[in-house]
Amino acid sequence: MIMKRLVVSFLIGLALFYPMLGWAHDYTEGNFKITHPWARFTPPGSPNGAAYLVIENKGATPDRLIGAVTPRAAKVEIHGHEMTDDVMSMRQREAVDLPPNESVTFETGGLHLMLIKLTAPLKEGERFPLTLKFEKGDDITVDIAVERGVEVKMDQHHQME
Numbered sequence: 001m002i003m004k005r006l007v008v009s010f011l012i013g014l015a016l017f018y019p020m021l022g023w024a025h026d027y028t029e030g031n032f033k034i035t036h037p038w039a040r041f042t043p044p045g046s047p048n049g050a051a052y053l054v055i056e057n058k059g060a061t062p063d064r065l066i067g068a069v070t071p072r073a074a075k076v077e078i079h080g081h082e083m084t085d086d087v088m089s090m091r092q093r094e095a096v097d098l099p100p101n102e103s104v105t106f107e108t109g110g111l112h113l114m115l116i117k118l119t120a121p122l123k124e125g126e127r128f129p130l131t132l133k134f135e136k137g138d139d140i141t142v143d144i145a146v147e148r149g150v151e152v153k154m155d156q157h158h159q160m161e
């Protein structure tokens with residue numbers, strides 16, 4: 001009886017804890033380590049989303065991220081934020097340099113992968129595949145974890161497009 005109760009509470013604990021496991025997932029393939037690929041949930045009717053991750057180039061040579069694809073969106077664009085005349089604006093980038101032995105962070109308010117025309121809103125707790133394309137290295141497919149994240153005003157630019 002006690003054993004059964006322990007198992008049940010363990011399972012409940014696991015269910016509650018499960019979303020947090022997403023925070024720690026990472027992938028090491030080829031020269032790259034991809035850490036915590038995630039996207040913010042999107043409200044109903046929102047056409048676009050944004051994904052974030054950290055890419056570490058563990059190799060000895062420079063490479064570049066040249067794009068990404070996912071079945072969850074019509075296309076993926078690399079976006080960065082830039083200050084021009086004291087105004088922060090979002091700009092599409094062709095590629096992101098990945099120097100050897102350095103980490104590049106895609107984060108809210110900075111570099112991000114813009115998911116254009118989502119097939120459906122991103123639901124918290126959901127996971128979906130996204131394939132990163134490199135100039136030299138092989139493609140790497142990661143699971144993007146959809147999370148609540150922290151509310152950031154910056155994200156409003158996604159609604160405007």
Ligand SMILES: [Cu+2]
Nearest residue numbers: 079090112114
């Ligand atoms: Cu964007």
